[in-house]
Amino acid sequence: MLAFVIRRVLQALGVLLVVGFISFCMFQFMGDPVEGLLGQEATEEQRRELIERLGLEDPIPVQFVRFVGNAVQGDFGLSYRLARPVSELILERLPATLELAFVSAIIAMALGIVLGVFTAINRSGFAANFIMTASLIGVSLPTFLIGILLIYVFSVQLGWLPSFGRGETVEFFGWRSNLGSWDGLRSILLPAITLGLYQMTLIMRLVRAEMLEVLRQDYIRFARARGLSERAVNFGHALKNTLVPVVTVTGLQLGSIIAFAIVTESVFQWPGVGFLFIRSVEFVDVPVMAAYLLLIGALFVVINLIVDLLYFVIDPRLRSDRAGSH
Amino acid sequence: MTQSPVLSVTDLVVEIPTRRGVLRPVDSVSFDIAAGEVLGVVGESGAGKSMTGSAVIGLIDPPGRIASGEVRLNGARIDNLRPSEMRRIRGKRIGMVFQDPMASLNPLLTVGDQLEETIQVHLGLRRAEARKRAIAALEEVGIPAADRRIDSYPHEFSGGMRQRVVIALALAAEPEMVIADEPTTALDVSVQAQIVALLRRLCRERGAAVMLITHDMGVIAETADRVAVMYAGRVVEIGPVREVVGAPSHPYSVGLMGATPSTSGDAASERLKQIPGAMPRLLSIPSGCAFHPRCPRAFDTCDREAPPLLRSGSSLAACWLCSPDHQHLVQSATLPEAIE
Numbered sequence: 127m128l129a130f131v132i133r134r135v136l137q138a139l140g141v142l143l144v145v146g147f148i149s150f151c152m153f154q155f156m157g158d159p160v161e162g163l164l165g166q167e168a169t170e171e172q173r174r175e176l177i178e179r180l181g182l183e184d185p186i187p188v189q190f191v192r193f194v195g196n197a198v199q200g201d202f203g204l205s206y207r208l209a210r211p212v213s214e215l216i217l218e219r220l221p222a223t224l225e226l227a228f229v230s231a232i233i234a235m236a237l238g239i240v241l242g243v244f245t246a247i248n249r250s251g252f253a254a255n256f257i258m259t260a261s262l263i264g265v266s267l268p269t270f271l272i273g274i275l276l277i278y279v280f281s282v283q284l285g286w287l288p289s290f291g292r293g294e295t296v297e298f299f300g301w302r303s304n305l306g307s308w309d310g311l312r313s314i315l316l317p318a319i320t321l322g323l324y325q326m327t328l329i330m331r332l333v334r335a336e337m338l339e340v341l342r343q344d345y346i347r348f349a350r351a352r353g354l355s356e357r358a359v360n361f362g363h364a365l366k367n368t369l370v371p372v373v374t375v376t377g378l379q380l381g382s383i384i385a386f387a388i389v390t391e392s393v394f395q396w397p398g399v400g401f402l403f404i405r406s407v408e409f410v411d412v413p414v415m416a417a418y419l420l421l422i423g424a425l426f427v428v429i430n431l432i433v434d435l436l437y438f439v440i441d442p443r444l445r446s447d448r449a450g451s452h
Numbered sequence: 453m454t455q456s457p458v459l460s461v462t463d464l465v466v467e468i469p470t471r472r473g474v475l476r477p478v479d480s481v482s483f484d485i486a487a488g489e490v491l492g493v494v495g496e497s498g499a500g501k502s503m504t505g506s507a508v509i510g511l512i513d514p515p516g517r518i519a520s521g522e523v524r525l526n527g528a529r530i531d532n533l534r535p536s537e538m539r540r541i542r543g544k545r546i547g548m549v550f551q552d553p554m555a556s557l558n559p560l561l562t563v564g565d566q567l568e569e570t571i572q573v574h575l576g577l578r579r580a581e582a583r584k585r586a587i588a589a590l591e592e593v594g595i596p597a598a599d600r601r602i603d604s605y606p607h608e609f610s611g612g613m614r615q616r617v618v619i620a621l622a623l624a625a626e627p628e629m630v631i632a633d634e635p636t637t638a639l640d641v642s643v644q645a646q647i648v649a650l651l652r653r654l655c656r657e658r659g660a661a662v663m664l665i666t667h668d669m670g671v672i673a674e675t676a677d678r679v680a681v682m683y684a685g686r687v688v689e690i691g692p693v694r695e696v697v698g699a700p701s702h703p704y705s706v707g708l709m710g711a712t713p714s715t716s717g718d719a720a721s722e723r724l725k726q727i728p729g730a731m732p733r734l735l736s737i738p739s740g741c742a743f744h745p746r747c748p749r750a751f752d753t754c755d756r757e758a759p760p761l762l763r764s765g766s767s768l769a770a771c772w773l774c775s776p777d778h779q780h781l782v783q784s785a786t787l788p789e790a791i792e
């Protein structure tokens with residue numbers, strides 16, 4: 127178990143180093159940091175001084191080591207566009223993104239599992255077939271279109287929900303949250319659904335497929351032969367076994383939810399890191415882009431790690447080191 | 453037989469509608485099993501043995517269904533019960549043991565969880581009592597340190613031990629009828645005999661009727677009281693084990709018994725080398741006796757008319773050779789074979 131954890135952590139660090147290298151390369155190939163920081167009207171004197179200060183004439187490996195060292199301490203330099211520390215900018219906006227991702231993941235998971243189980247159990251029913259067909263539409267529509275459609279229906283036509291921004295937020299221990307007020311909840315609903323819809327259909331289809339597979343297993347037949355009720359068979363036995371592989375995929379989806387938040391945040395002008403990233407791309411604000419890339423990479427890696435450990439908790443076959451057979 | 457049978461199957465027909473036609477994996481099957489009796493069911497793969505077992509316990513996968521016939525448990529029909537009523541019979545009055553103990557147990561639940569839920573469903577006990585019963589059930593099937601092992605997961609048991617757990621589960625509610633579908637096929641040769649002996653002892657003690665499906669003639673010879681031989685969905689011979697195994701009447705049974713090395717693990721491939729050809733597919737079952745294209749003793753009647761079960765000694769065999777009217781034909785039909 128411990129060996130497994132250590133191995134996974136080392137792998138994770140390796141992945142992060144690669145991601146770090148890619149973000150570092152952005153500085154080399156995109157824009158000119160000196161121009162970015164000083165503007166075009168700077169004197170030769172100022173330029174020379176900045177190059178000196180940033181160490182831009184050092185050999186590349188030295189620069190990379192310095193970049194990694196700074197990044198580990200949370201220092202990503204100054205934003206070219208806003209002239210403020212990148213870490214500050216990101217920390218300001220991270221809660222908005224995390225909360226949005228969290229709420230959509232909850233929606234996606236809850237609905238995805240419920241609908242997946244429903245369509246698996248009522249395999250040939252009308253409702254199940256309808257849901258499966260509808261989910262195809264959900265998968266094939268691009269996120270921004272879904273967002274715009276939702277805005278059109280619920281904000282423009284019905285006027286039920288706000289179409290942009292976070293609305294009223296409440297601060298808990300320095301974390302600005304949407305979940306503390308009615309207005310905040312109303313504001314997060316549309317973007318969360320938009321962001322989670324694709325994942326929901328994915329989870330639903332996965333749960334359905336897994337559940338159908340599990341329902342074919344001998345132990346389900348045996349559970350029936352023992353006289354257990356359909357409910358006990360479906361939920362006591364089949365669902366639990368279905369969730370083992372679903373956990374992995376769902377966990378990894380959380381990573382992509384955060385990454386894909388870029389589009390949703392732009393559509394709903396949600397003040398999160400994704401929105402920040404889009405703006406920094408417009409202005410070739412390399413430090414912000416690099417930091418964002420690293421952040422997403424780190425999130426993926428951490429989520430991966432947690433999912434692997436969760437696997438251990440759920441599946442006793444992986445957990446035990448006192449196996450009786452084999 | 454003096455007492456009325458525990459299980460009585462009469463003219464059972466199972467049909468599966470498919471796009472290419474209606475399949476009949478079980479066709480007019482009849483047999484009885486008395487209390488404490490073990491009926492062995494043998495036949496090539498695909499003969500319909502498992503399907504018959506599934507029909508008895510009401511677990512045929514849709515769209516398959518019992519098309520006609522009756523299944524009676526201690527006199528009461530159980531083939532037309534509502535699902536909720538049938539569920540109360542499954543596990544409680546009919547227990548079932550499957551082939552693969554690796555696959556029969558839910559890997560994510562401890563054996564205790566699985567035993568307790570079964571006991572609770574059928575005996576309506578509270579958790580603590582159910583647990584006591586569960587431990588007792590494990591002890592009965594010979595699991596050492598049952599009070600500790602009860603919290604283990606299935607993968608922590610060896611194959612033989614796992615099948616013991618499966619037997620404990622099948623017998624947890626003391627059913628009057630047990631269906632064991634190839635209970636030893638997936639096991640190590642060294643533990644097969646123990647498992648069969650255990651199953652037989654427990655059922656004897658409880659006076660349960662047993663339907664033992666197997667490919668292993670050794671197991672049949674040791675365990676069964678009577679044997680039913682199935683071919684292409686039909687029972688072709690049924691009778692006391694001595695007779696069916698020792699002196700079979702149906703040419704198919706002769707082939708089946710003759711070529712069986714009783715201890716070999718992989719008997720399936722060797723078993724029928726005396727009978728050329730393979731069992732017909734369900735969509736192309738030959739006219740008359742389904743076995744006639746492979747039968748070394750077939751004669752002209754065989755491909756025209758399907759033989760009913762005819763008396764032969766104390767067994768019944770579905771073969772025209774057993775009909776007194778055809779006795780003279782038998783002689784002439786076998787002569788060329790004998791010369792060869």
Ligand SMILES: Nc1ncnc2c1ncn2[C@@H]1O[C@H](COP(=O)(O)OP(=O)(O)OP(=O)(O)O)[C@@H](O)[C@H]1O
Nearest residue numbers: 468475477495496497498499500501502503504734
């Ligand atoms: N869902 C199904 N659709 C079509 N045919 C089926 C289906 N299920 C079973 N069959 C057929 O029914 C026949 C009987 O199958 P069954 O499982 O009862 O055989 P068996 O005697 O138990 O064989 P084995 O010794 O291999 O277990 C087989 O020919 C099989 O192909």
Ligand SMILES: [Mg+2]
Nearest residue numbers: 501502503633
């Ligand atoms: Mg079978």
